[in-house]
Amino acid sequence: MQPEIYGQVRYVYQETEDDIEIVIEGDSVWVKELVSDLSLGEKGWLQPIKDGINFEEKENGSESLKMEDEFVGSMGPTPDPSKIPIILRPIGSLDIDSKLESYGAAAQEPPTxxxxxxxxxxxxxxxxxxxxxxxxxxxxxxxxxxxxxxxxxxxxxxxxxxxxxxxxxxxxxxxxxxxxxxxxxxxxxxxxxxxxxxxxxxxxxxxxxxxxx
Missing domain, CATH: 1.10.10.10 (Winged helix-like DNA-binding domain superfamily/Winged helix DNA-binding domain)
Incomplete structure (x- = not known):
């Protein structure tokens, strides 16, 4: 499970077979909302742009996550799969370009x-x-x-x-x-x-x- 990340983040999703690459940068709340609207929550990965998260090496050589300037207590209740919304759509019907355009993040047209x-x-x-x-x-x-x-x-x-x-x-x-x-x-x-x-x-x-x- 990816740890919760706050602040400025970068979301990256790549689909090599169809030559698709999506990169979204911005505040974590906005980026996560956009990723959710695009139904990409279970794909790609999120990473901090600034030093909001560090990896701390323990004495035994393993790594643990350490959040800066934030107390990490309980990670919350165990997720309930029944509360996760299910979005069904025909394969190939997701129009990523129009979704990105509605958020002002559409890719520029290549020059002639x-x-x-x-x-x-x-x-x-x-x-x-x-x-x-x-x-x-x-x-x-x-x-x-x-x-x-x-x-x-x-x-x-x-x-x-x-x-x-x-x-x-x-x-x-x-x-x-x-x-x-x-x-x-x-x-x-x-x-x-x-x-x-x-x-x-x-x-x-x-x-x-x-x-x-």
């Missing part, structure tokens, strides 16, 4: 190629990336600038391969198709990018330490 290109084409040439493991400094620098626009202007952390190719290929040594995909794959294997796959669609996103280096 035209929107990204309009912002990207206005940039001045960036400083080349430097380091011992960089074979194409300017291409990496332009790629980092593209991801910065996607994150700061549109709130997205990954971009589809087709979008990267259409918007930035010309400024990245004219790499396209398989050549560009292999280069991005190489950056992924070097720990500079993250990769997300959904069927035959591939998206790439930056590792913050690389993007800001």
């Amino acid at each position: 190629i035209e929107e990204l290109a309009e912002e990207f084409d206005q940039l001045e040439a960036p400083e080349p990336k430097s380091g011992p493991l960089i074979s194409d400094p300017m291409s990496e620098a332009w790629l980092a600038e593209l991801f910065k626009i996607a994150l700061s202007r549109f709130g997205v952390t990954t971009l589809p391969f087709d979008t990267i190719e259409a918007v930035a290929s010309e400024k990245m040594s004219d790499m396209e198709g398989m050549e560009l995909e292999l280069w991005l794959e190489k950056l992924y294997r070097m720990g500079k990018l993250m990769k997300k796959t959904a069927g035959s669609d591939i998206s790439f996103g930056p590792i913050p330490s690389w993007m800001n280096s």
Whole structure:
């Protein structure tokens, strides 16, 4: 059983098979209410954002939970399963997007190629990336600038391969198709990018330490 957590918290739910990831941050009361409304109470996990809960190691090496600035007494009566509400709905009928939108937490729409290109084409040439493991400094620098626009202007952390190719290929040594995909794959294997796959669609996103280096 997960201990009660108060204050600022983060709820995370991932469904790898359907490529679903939900992250909700905020006050514990609000987050728990939203999670309950989405019928996700039995899924995912809750974690504190601030130091509201610590793990204390005992002499025998086991760990126990210790709440800060709070007296932990009785954890309450034994739960009564008969009082837990049961919500039945057909499989696939839960509209997570509309639920999140009603709480003002809807995800932003991914940018179109035209929107990204309009912002990207206005940039001045960036400083080349430097380091011992960089074979194409300017291409990496332009790629980092593209991801910065996607994150700061549109709130997205990954971009589809087709979008990267259409918007930035010309400024990245004219790499396209398989050549560009292999280069991005190489950056992924070097720990500079993250990769997300959904069927035959591939998206790439930056590792913050690389993007800001």
